[in-house]
Amino acid sequence: MPGDKVVNSKTAQKGKAPKALKPKKPKIPRQPMPEQDPLERARNFNEVPFGYSNETAMIEASRCIQCKKPYCIDGCPVEINIPAFIRAIKDGEFAKAAGILKKDNALPAICGRVCPQEDQCEKVCVVGIKGEPVAIGRLERFAADWERENMEIIVPEIAPPTGRKAAIIGAGPAGLTVAGELARLGHDVTIFEALHKPGGVLIYGIPEFRLPKSIVMAEVDYVKKLGVKIVYNAIIGKYLTIDELFKEEGFHSIFIGVGAGLPYFMNIPGENLNGVYSANEYLTRSNLMKAYDFPNYDTPIMRSRKVAVIGGGNVAMDAARTALRLGAEEVTIVYRRSLKEMPARDEEIHHAKEEGIIFKLLNNPTRINGDDNGWVRSMTVIKMELGEPDASGRRRPVPIEGSEYEMEVDTVIVSIGNGANPLLTRMTPELKTNKWGNIIADEKTCATSMKGVYAGGDIVLGAATVILAMGAGKVASRAMHEYMMSLDV
Secondary structure, three states, X not given: OOOOOOOOHHHXXXXXXXXXXXXXXXXXXXXXXXXXXXXXXXXXXXXXXXXXXXHHHHHHHOOOOOOOOOHHHHOOOOOOOHHHHHHXXXXXXXXXXXXXXXXXXXXXXXXXXXXXXXXXOHHHOHHHHOOXXXXXXXXXXHHHHHHHHHOOOOOOOOOOOOOOEEEEEOOOHHHHHHXXXXXXXXXXXXXXXXXXXXXOHHHHOOOOOOOOHHXXXXXXXXXXXXXXXXXXXXXXXXXXXXXXXXXOOOOOEEEXXXXXXXXXXXXXXXXXXXXXXXXXXXXXXXXXXXXXXXXOOOOOOOOOOEEEEEOOOHHHHHHXXXXXXXXXXXXXXXXXXXXXXXXXXXXXXXXXXXXXXXXXXXXXXXXXXXXOOOEEEEEEEEEEEEEEEOOOOOEEEEEOOOOOEEEEOOEEEEOOOEEOOOHHHHHOOOOOEOOOOOEOOOOOOOEOOOOXXXXXXXXXXXXXXXXXXXXXXHXXXXXXXXXXXXXXX
C-alpha cells in the first residue's frame, strides 16, 4: 500500500526487527559545570566552578562507552585507569572511584581542576569523535572532592620498609608525586622545600578562584599520611648541597623538582619603573602572601586602576583575572599573536572574557612610560601582523611600521614565561644543563648526569603544565626505586 514501510523479508523471517524500526537510544549531552555568575565572581576570590552533584556526575559518567582500547589512558601522563573510575561513578560507588584514582595519582583534586584534559585524555576520547568527549577532568574532581567531603581519606597499602632514603628537592607537583610514589614503595622520603608552605606553583602561582589553597593542603596532607616528611625554608644549594645530602645526611637517591621560577622580561625601556611586575611576583604576592585577603593580610601590592598584562598563556589569564579581583577598573591582555595562537586553555580565555577582561590581540609593547616620580603612566604599543611560521610552528608576529600608539595604564604585568633558577645548578657544577639553564635528564628515567640524581618538571621541561610535571614524577619514581633497590645497603 502507498506509504507503507518496506520490510526486508529475510530479516523478518529471522525474527529480527528491521533497522528502520529500531528505536534509537537518545544521546546524553555533556553535562555543563555550574559556576558563579561572571559579574559576581569578578570581584571575589571564591572558586569559579561549583562542581558536579552526585546525580550529574552519574549522568556524565554514563556517557563513557567503556572502550575495549581506552585511548584516554594513553593520553594521561600519570596513567590513570580512567574507564574504571568512571564506571565506579556511574554505579554510584564514589569511594571506589576515589580509590582507583589514588592508585595512580596522588593529587586528583588538583588535576581535576588545572590539568588541560582537552589536550590529553579528553582529546583522544572515542565519544568525542562524533560529539563532545566525556568530561574526564570534571569527574576526576568530583570523585576526589566527594572523598574529601564525605569520608576518611583512603590511604593505600604501603610496602614494608626498604631501608633506603630518598630526598626530594621541591614540594611542587613533580616533587609531591615522586614522594608519594616512593613512600608507597616503602622508602624513607623527605622533601626539602625552599618556601614556608608546600605546593610550589600550586600554592604561589595558581589563584584561589581556580585552585583553592585548602584543596592543595588537603592533597599535601594525603602525601604526608603516606609517611613523607617535609622540611620547610630549606634552600638546597645554600641550606645543604647535593653532596651533603648524600654524604652527611645519608640519602641514597635525590630528585630535583625545583620548577622554573626565574621570570623573563621583554628588555624594553621602562621595565624598571614602579608599577611593573613579573606575573610570578604579582601572583606570589596575591596567592602565597595573601594580598587578596586585605586588610587581614597587609601584603604590599599595587592598587591599580588600569592594568596591562603582557602575554597569552594561562599565567597571563591568572594575573589578569587576579588584578580585576584586586579592584582594577580595567584589565587588558596585550598579546602579539591572534587568538588562534594563544597558548592559554580555552576555558581560561572564556572565563576571562566573561569577566570583562579586554583582549588586545596582534599588539606588542615597545616601551613603558613613567611620570616624574618614576611610576608607570602609559605603555607604547605597536600593532602586529602574522608572517611565516617560526620554530614553535606558530606564525611569526611582524610589526606594522607606523602603527604605534599609547595606552593609558598604571600597572604592567609581564607574563612571557619563566626560566630555570640558577642557584642549585651553579652550586652543583656536576649537573649538566642546556643553554637555557634547564637540567638535562633522560626522558625514559629522568636520570641526570650525576649518579643517583634525577630531575623532572619545569626545571627540565621549562615552564610546562602541572600534569606533565606529575608525569615526570611517575617516571622518576620508578627509576629511583629500581636504582635504590640495586644498592647494597
